[in-house]
Amino acid sequence: xxxxxxxxxLAGDLxxxxxxxxxAIVWLSLKVSLTATLIACLIGMPLGALLAVGxxxxxxxxxxxxxxxMGLPPVVVGLLVYLLLSRAGPLGQCGLLFSPTAMVIAQxxxxxxIVAALARQVVADAWTEYREQLRxxxxxxxxxxxxxxxxxRFSLTTAGLAGFGRAVAEVGAVMIVGGNIDGxxxxxxxxxxLETSKGDLPLALALGAILIAVVLALNTAAFxxxxxxxxxxx
Amino acid sequence: MWLxxxxxGLTENGVCIVADVTLKVGAGRTAILGPNGAGKSTLLRLxxxxxxxxxxxxxxxxxxxxxxxxxxPAMLRTTxxxxxEYGLKLRGVTGAERQQRAMDALRRVGLPELAGRPARRLSxxxxxxxxxxxxxxxxxxxxxxxxxxxxxxxxxxxxxERIIHEIAEAGARIVMTTHNLGQARRIAEEVILMDGGxxxxxxxxxxxFRQPRTEAARCFLREEMP
Ligand SMILES: Nc1ncnc2c1ncn2[C@@H]1O[C@H](COP(=O)(O)OP(=O)(O)OP(=O)(O)O)[C@@H](O)[C@H]1O
Ligand SMILES: [Mg+2]
Numbered sequence: 054x055x056x057x058x059x060x061x062x063l064a065g066d067l068x069x070x071x072x073x074x075x076x077a078i079v080w081l082s083l084k085v086s087l088t089a090t091l092i093a094c095l096i097g098m099p100l101g102a103l104l105a106v107g108x109x110x111x112x113x114x115x116x117x118x119x120x121x122x123m124g125l126p127p128v129v130v131g132l133l134v135y136l137l138l139s140r141a142g143p144l145g146q147c148g149l150l151f152s153p154t155a156m157v158i159a160q161x162x163x164x165x166x167i168v169a170a171l172a173r174q175v176v177a178d179a180w181t182e183y184r185e186q187l188r189x190x191x192x193x194x195x196x197x198x199x200x201x202x203x204x205x206r207f208s209l210t211t212a213g214l215a216g217f218g219r220a221v222a223e224v225g226a227v228m229i230v231g232g233n234i235d236g237x238x239x240x241x242x243x244x245x246x247l248e249t250s251k252g253d254l255p256l257a258l259a260l261g262a263i264l265i266a267v268v269l270a271l272n273t274a275a276f277x278x279x280x281x282x283x284x285x286x287x
Numbered sequence: 288m289w290l291x292x293x294x295x296g297l298t299e300n301g302v303c304i305v306a307d308v309t310l311k312v313g314a315g316r317t318a319i320l321g322p323n324g325a326g327k328s329t330l331l332r333l334x335x336x337x338x339x340x341x342x343x344x345x346x347x348x349x350x351x352x353x354x355x356x357x358x359x360p361a362m363l364r365t366t367x368x369x370x371x372e373y374g375l376k377l378r379g380v381t382g383a384e385r386q387q388r389a390m391d392a393l394r395r396v397g398l399p400e401l402a403g404r405p406a407r408r409l410s411x412x413x414x415x416x417x418x419x420x421x422x423x424x425x426x427x428x429x430x431x432x433x434x435x436x437x438x439x440x441x442x443x444x445x446x447x448e449r450i451i452h453e454i455a456e457a458g459a460r461i462v463m464t465t466h467n468l469g470q471a472r473r474i475a476e477e478v479i480l481m482d483g484g485x486x487x488x489x490x491x492x493x494x495x496f497r498q499p500r501t502e503a504a505r506c507f508l509r510e511e512m513p
Contacts, residue, residue: 196377287364
């Protein structure tokens with residue numbers, strides 16, 4: 054009990070002092086996961102929208118696949134990306150292994166299915182409401198998909214956030230492809246895992262607190278945005 | 288005549304929704320009447336091409352550009368003006384011309400001052416008029432209207448009727464469903480009476496209301512008349 058209290062105090066001191074090492078780790082974490090989320094949204098949202106309104110062969114298979122891959126284990130994604138990027142792998146020439154870029158790739162792969170599946174749900178719901186209207190006005194299916202993405206822009210923040218939450222919180226994939234190199238690829242989750250095993254609880258706790266705070270803050274912001282949008286646009 | 292339906296039928300999950308509809312539609316303004324569940328909306332959707340008939344066929348002697356205003360208009364989460372512009376955008380109209388034409392359409396339905404308002408936040412009657420403007424802006428040669436005044440108060444209803452008259456005067460053919468017999472009388476040149484997915488009677492409007500040809504129509508008029 055006493056140890057926990059001391060650790061918590063020290064953790065508070067670390068955050069209050071805006072410790073340089075801490076800041077660098079938080080910054081890298083956010084940079085990697087936000088980049089991955091952005092890329093995943095650019096791929097996953099149009100994909101989800103087309104899965105919702107499109108009519109092409111393989112559509113149902115893709116829907117089942119994206120839904121199924123939502124639960125992709127991070128370590129497996131890490132392993133696959135590792136194999137891809139390792140020196141003997143197909144993309145070994147690029148020398149990306151153990152770099153932040155490798156971590157972005159792994160997290161993007163991890164969360165594209167989440168973003169796509171949630172976006173598909175949002176757009177599919179809108180499609181039942183707008184389908185006849187859009188067809189009557191002469192919108193092609195691709196056009197309708199893009200229109201509904203724009204129309205659902207506020208609801209879709211949920212999909213983006215779910216992706217970000219998953220990316221920023223996972224350990225397995227970034228650990229494997231990043232290598233947890235101090236000052237280069239060490240992010241919040243991998244640091245927490247490492248420092249806890251070494252017994253440096255204050256740093257781990259400080260990072261844990263920041264991680265939770267970041268996720269909460271983003272979700273709160275998105276919630277307020279959606280509420281405002283509901284009032285403004287209906 | 289600009290549309291001919293031959294033996295048109297629609298069966299959904301084994302349920303017959305529209306059956307044996309054989310019609311020649313040639314009037315400028317046609318009203319489809321009938322009790323709830325008669326198949327009026329379904330027939331409009333079949334004519335507009337939103338549903339594919341499971342039997343029979345539609346013949347269009349000439350190619351008419353079409354529009355439709357639905358009973359519950361679906362508004363996009365943007366301004367009223369942008370909703371009207373959307374259809375024009377799909378037709379490749381751009382920039383100032385698009386905004387001009389959309390604004391003109393809003394003016395014609397009497398809502399220029401609501402152009403910048405979020406469309407989904409407008410009242411039911413206002414949304415219905417924005418939907419009319421959206422369809423009208425595309426200058427269709429044929430406009431389908433599904434119960435255009437169903438949930439509107441009398442004043443909004445009259446306003447919508449005035450707009451429908453103007454659209455018709457501008458040269459568009461009108462096919463509408465309605466439960467308002469007064470409205471059918473004021474607007475339609477020809478009446479199509481439906482029940483149970485079938486067409487019971489197709490008669491010029493003045494004749495339909497004076498002395499309908501079928502017993503079913505007499506029954507219908509007696510029940511619907513206040
Ligand atoms: N997809 C469908 N599957 C099964 N039944 C349907 C389907 N679409 C419509 N129906 C049924 O077909 C009948 C005709 O429906 P429709 O909406 O055309 O009636 P309507 O004449 O427009 O009625 P209202 O005056 O209430 O608008 C109804 O009984 C309806 O329940
Ligand atoms: Mg109907």
